[in-house]
Structures are given as C-alpha cells and as structure tokens.
Amino acid sequence: MRLEARDVTKRFANHAALDGATFSTAGDAGVVALLGPSGGGKSTLLRVLGCLLVPDAGEVLIDGETLPHDEAGALLARRRNGFVFQGYNLFPHLSALENVALPLRCVHSMAADAAEARGVELLARLGLEGQEKKRPAEMSGGQQQRAAIARALAPRPRLLLLDEPTSALDPVMTAEVLDVVRELAEGGQQIVLATHEVSFARRVADWVIFMAAGRVEESRPAKEFFEAPGSTLAQQYLEGLSRYR
Amino acid sequence: MESEKNNARPEVARHLLWGAVLFIAVGSSLYFAFSAVHYRWNWQGAWAYRQEFLRGLGMTLLASLAAMVLSMLFGVLFMLGRRARLVPVRLFCAGVVEVVRGTPLLVQLLVGYYVVANLFGLDRLIVGIVVLAVFEGAYLSEIFRGAVESIGASQRESARAVGFSPMQTYQHVIFPQALRRALPGTTGQLVSLIKDSSLLSVIGVEEVVQKVRSMNSAAYTSLEGYLPLAIAYLLVTLPLSWWARRLEGRFAYET
Ligand SMILES: Nc1ncnc2c1ncn2[C@@H]1O[C@H](COP(=O)(O)OP(=O)(O)O)[C@@H](O)[C@H]1O
Ligand SMILES: [Mg+2]
Numbered sequence: 371m372r373l374e375a376r377d378v379t380k381r382f383a384n385h386a387a388l389d390g391a392t393f394s395t396a397g398d399a400g401v402v403a404l405l406g407p408s409g410g411g412k413s414t415l416l417r418v419l420g421c422l423l424v425p426d427a428g429e430v431l432i433d434g435e436t437l438p439h440d441e442a443g444a445l446l447a448r449r450r451n452g453f454v455f456q457g458y459n460l461f462p463h464l465s466a467l468e469n470v471a472l473p474l475r476c477v478h479s480m481a482a483d484a485a486e487a488r489g490v491e492l493l494a495r496l497g498l499e500g501q502e503k504k505r506p507a508e509m510s511g512g513q514q515q516r517a518a519i520a521r522a523l524a525p526r527p528r529l530l531l532l533d534e535p536t537s538a539l540d541p542v543m544t545a546e547v548l549d550v551v552r553e554l555a556e557g558g559q560q561i562v563l564a565t566h567e568v569s570f571a572r573r574v575a576d577w578v579i580f581m582a583a584g585r586v587e588e589s590r591p592a593k594e595f596f597e598a599p600g601s602t603l604a605q606q607y608l609e610g611l612s613r614y615r
Numbered sequence: 616m617e618s619e620k621n622n623a624r625p626e627v628a629r630h631l632l633w634g635a636v637l638f639i640a641v642g643s644s645l646y647f648a649f650s651a652v653h654y655r656w657n658w659q660g661a662w663a664y665r666q667e668f669l670r671g672l673g674m675t676l677l678a679s680l681a682a683m684v685l686s687m688l689f690g691v692l693f694m695l696g697r698r699a700r701l702v703p704v705r706l707f708c709a710g711v712v713e714v715v716r717g718t719p720l721l722v723q724l725l726v727g728y729y730v731v732a733n734l735f736g737l738d739r740l741i742v743g744i745v746v747l748a749v750f751e752g753a754y755l756s757e758i759f760r761g762a763v764e765s766i767g768a769s770q771r772e773s774a775r776a777v778g779f780s781p782m783q784t785y786q787h788v789i790f791p792q793a794l795r796r797a798l799p800g801t802t803g804q805l806v807s808l809i810k811d812s813s814l815l816s817v818i819g820v821e822e823v824v825q826k827v828r829s830m831n832s833a834a835y836t837s838l839e840g841y842l843p844l845a846i847a848y849l850l851v852t853l854p855l856s857w858w859a860r861r862l863e864g865r866f867a868y869e870t
Contacts, residue, residue, distance in 0.1 A: 422775055445780060453776035458769040463791050463866075472787060473777040521777065 371433050371529070371560050372397040373419065375586070378428035380414055387414040388425065389584030395577045396591065401555045403575035403592065404564040407607060410581040412564040413533050419562060420531045421447040432529070449477055452522030452530045457538040459518035460506040466493060466517045467502035470524050478525045492520040496550055512543030516550055523554070530554065532563045568611045572596050580604045649838075660834035661843070664826070668840075671826030672847055678740065678822060679809045679851075682747040686808060687801075689752025694759040708756075715753035720814050723750060728818040743815040751808045755801060762797035763789055795866035802859035806852045823847065 373395045380388040388411050395402055404412040417423040418430055421437055421444040430437045438444050453459075460469050470489035474480040480488070493502055496516040506514050515535055522530055532551065536544040548570050555561055555574045565571055571578065571592070578595040580588040580603075587601045599605045649656075696708030715723070727746040732739060766789050774784040816825035827840035 420776070422772065445778065448775065449778035451776075453773075455769065455772070455776075458767070459773050459776075461770065461773065461788055461792075463795075473779070476783055476787065477778040525778075 371395075371399060372431075373399065373402060373562070374431040374434075375415070375418075376429050376431075378415070378418060378425045378430060380418065380423060380425045386584050387411050388418070390428070391415060391581070391584065391586045392428075393579055393586045393589035395579075395589065399577040400558070401561045401563065401575045402577045402579060403571040404562065404579050404581060405566075405568065405571060405604075405607070406581035406587070409583075411584040412581055414584075415579075415581065416531050416533050416562060416564050420451045420453055420529070421445075422453070449525070450528050452519075452525070452527035454515065454518045454522050454530075454532045454535045456534045457511070457514075460514055460521070462506050465503050465505055466498060466509065466513075466520075469506075469517060470521045473521065474524055488524055489520070492524055493517065496520045497546075510543060511539050512546040515539065515543070515547045519547070519550060519554075523559075528560065530559055530561045532561065532565070534564055534566065537566060566611060568608060580607070582607075654838070656839060657834070657836050658839055660836045661830065661839035664830040664834060664840075667826045667830060668823065668843065668847075671821060671823035674820065675809070675812055675822040675824075676851065678744055678747070678815060678820065679812045681744045682751065682808055682812065683805055685744065685748035686751040686755055686804075689749055690755030690759050693752060693756030694763065697756065697760060698763070712753045712756055715750055716757075720747070720750050720811055721817060724814060724818050732818075739818050740815075740820055743818055743820050747808065747812060747815065751804055751811070754804050754807075758797050758800035758804060759793065761800075762793035765796055766792050795863065798859055798863050798866070802856055806855060809852055809855075810848065 373393075375391050375393050378388050378391045379386060391411065404415060406412055414423065418425050418437075419432070424439050424441075424444060438447055460466070461472075464472060467486065467489045470492060471482075471485040474485035474488060475482060490502060493499065496519060498513060498516055498520065501509060501513060501517075506517070509517065519530075519532075519535070535551070536547050539547065544567070548567065551561070551563070552570075552574050561574075563571070563575070575592040578588065578590060578592045579586055580595070580599070580601070582603050587603055588595060588599065590600070595604070596608075599608055693708050693712055696704050697712065699705050699708070723746050724743060727742045728739060731737065732742040770788055770792070771784065774788040779787060812822060813824035815822050816828070823844060827844050831837050831840050
C-alpha cells in the first residue's frame, strides 16, 4: 500500500501534535513502522491514518484515495481498518469471544453463528483456545492484547493499525504479542505499527517513518533507515534505544 | 460462580438471623421507652381503619411504581440532554435539573396541581406522579451522568475503533458499564422516591400517610398509625435495596 500525507496539521489547544507532517511511502510497503521519541506525534498520525481523528489541515491518502473529513465518511472508513492501542482495548463487561463477535454482528452485519465461528477461529489462531468465555480481567496482559488483535482482524481489515501494542507488557508477554504481529506481517496483512521495539521493527518493517515534534524527519525504506539513519535525531534515538539490548 | 451459589444459602440465613436480632433489640427498646413515658396505646381504634390503611398503601405503591418507571425515563432524557451537542438543549436540560433540584417538591406539587392540572383539566394523581417523576428524575440524571462520564476515554475510543456509531457506542459499551456504576445511587434515589410520595397528600392524593393522618384525627390515635406506617415502608424499601445489591453482585465483572 502507499501511504501519503501532505502538510497534515493537528492541534490540541495551542500545541501542534502534528505540525505539517509530509511523507510518501513506496507503493508496495506492507509493514510501515512509525518510530520516534514519545510526544513526537506517532499516536496522532496513526489516529489520522485510521480516521479516528480528522486533521485540522492537510490531507492523507491511502493508495491514492483521500481520507474523508466528514464524520459519516470517517465512520465508514474506520470500519475498514483494525485498531489496537497500548492497553484497555477490550470491553471489560464482555467475554473475549463476545468482544470479537459483537462488532461483527452489529457493525459488519454478520449472522450470529457466523460471527461466533469467526471469533472462535481467530482466538484459536492467536493462541487463545479455551479462553473464549473469559472476561478481560481474567486474562493476562498479553492475552488481552492478543484478543484485541483478534477483534481488530476479525472483519478482515485493509489496514491493521497498532499503537505501541506491547509497551504496557513485560518482556515475555511482549514476545508473545510480537510473534503474532510478525506472523500476520508474513501472511501479507498490511500493518502500520508505532513502536519503540526497534529490533522488531528492523525485522518486519519495509518502510520507516521517523517522527519528532509533530514533523516527519525521515521516510525511507526500512533497510536504508536502519543501516544509515539520515538525521542526527534518528541516530541518537536508535543509539539510545539499543544501548542496553 | 459455582462457589457463590453454594454460599448464597448460609448468607441469606445469616442476614435473616441478624435481622431478627436487630428487630428484637429495636422492638424491646421501643417498648421500654414507651412504657417509661406511660404511652397509652389504642390499638383497637387503629385496627378499625385497617382497610383504609391498606387502600392508602395500595395507592402509595401504585403512584411510586409509576413514578419510578417515569423517573428513570426522565433521568436518562435529562442526562442525554445535558450531554447533547446542541448548546440550547444542553442549557435547557441543565436549567431544568437545577431548578427542580433547588426547589422543594412541595412547591412543585402545588404549582403542578393549581396551575397545570387546572389549566389542562388533568387528574390530580397523574399530575402528582409526573411531578414526582420529574423531581426524582432530576436527581437520577446526575447519578446517571456521573456513571456515564466515568466510562473512560479509552473505552469510547475502542468503541469508535471497532466502528460503532454513537448510538451503538451507548447501547453496547457505555450503558452496560454505566448501569452497574449507577446502581447503588439509583437504589437510594428510588427508596427516597417511595418516601417522597407521601407528599402527594398535599394535592389530595389519598396515599397511605394521608390515610393514617385522617385515622389519627378520627380515632384519637397517633403512634398506632405511624409505627405500622414505618413498618409498611420498610417492607417495601428493604427488598428493593436487597434486590439492587444482588444485581450489583451479578454485574461485578471488573475484579
Ligand atoms: N487528546 C489529546 N489532547 C491533548 N494533547 C494531546 C492529545 N493527544 C496527543 N496530545 C499531545 O500531542 C503530542 C503528540 O502526542 P502523540 O501523538 O501521542 O505522540 P507519541 O504517540 O509519538 O508519543 C504530545 O505532546 C501530546 O501531549
Ligand atoms: Mg503514543
């Protein structure tokens, strides 16, 4: 897929979370990694790409198609994406299975038994066999994130958007979740991933967008970026993160 | 789940036991207090009015039940109104809630009766029920609002992310979770409603307090009417509280 942003600006109060972000990926980018220091605008850009937020100015294109700026259009566009946030994704009053099946029935008009079958299938694929009836509070953080990924994947989204899906997890659970993401990437799922797991990004990403202070500092093929980051900011960022791993 | 069910029986037995102990303690202290002040009971006088009493109790229950259903409806409407995107709707609902909560129910009932009922030729019972429902609904709306606003931004964002429309978000995500958080406050408010229904007597609705008052003046009794009255209220309100606690237990999914 080709992602493009032209002068995208998004302000909160008088702070610009995105300050004229501009980039364009290659047309065949499958996994795009958003890297950069905290507060740099990764989450905001991800929300704009997923139509959860409408920018104040500028436009975003996915495969040449401009994202809608009206709420009705944004709702339809959102329904074609899957989202996973850092934590608290699941609805705590519903079982893992119901978390997956409810949107399928209500949003994607799937029949109840088909939705349930799809939910069971996906939870099993993500290693959650036998956990279908559990409420989120009864599952570990890693299981919760995998259930959230199952829910995001259930309607076969065009784009899977992941916002630091492992930053609230311990290393074991992080590995659990990253394994799943890697399998999805290898299976051809198109993914945009904001993360601080640089070595993981290096393994799975085709393209890197490096952001700082609401601007895109670099937008390059992942291989080039990791071999020789162009900006000193990116160099410092990578060095800082790899110091202890 | 299973163990909860097995524990339910001894739990109920223990509650009943404590209830009996409490009842005997309160009963005997009342008894000694009244014999100390040489209160002269006239239970025959009161007994003669038992049918009137029951009729009044029936009226209280009817009015309370109708007002409860209506007040929940008003509560939800005011709450939604105060969260509406349109500023005039928001201001109007906030204004109504503030005025209703800031003025005595007594005054609202009298205004409702002398102005609204006379103007439109409405039945006093209907007007009473509606005024009571609006009054309690204003309080309920604040309880509901607190519960709805306590459902965090991350839940709303998740709901948007799975593609729920605003309506679906309320239906599937916010209401089910807010319901549980609103339950304790709502029960308290409904208990208040039952007690507040005694004020309907000021517009001539013959509910149970009114019946007891007329009995007292006719039969020269007083506590012989009021003590059974208190017990009758407890018989209605205690099961309500008990039932609400059971519901809370059923919705306890967070821990
Ligand atoms: N909903 C919001 N309200 C106010 N400020 C926000 C909001 N979302 C993000 N910001 C601000 O925008 C900036 C960029 O945030 P974010 O996109 O979350 O960065 P990142 O994900 O790279 O850490 C931060 O300074 C953050 O405080
Ligand atoms: Mg972020």
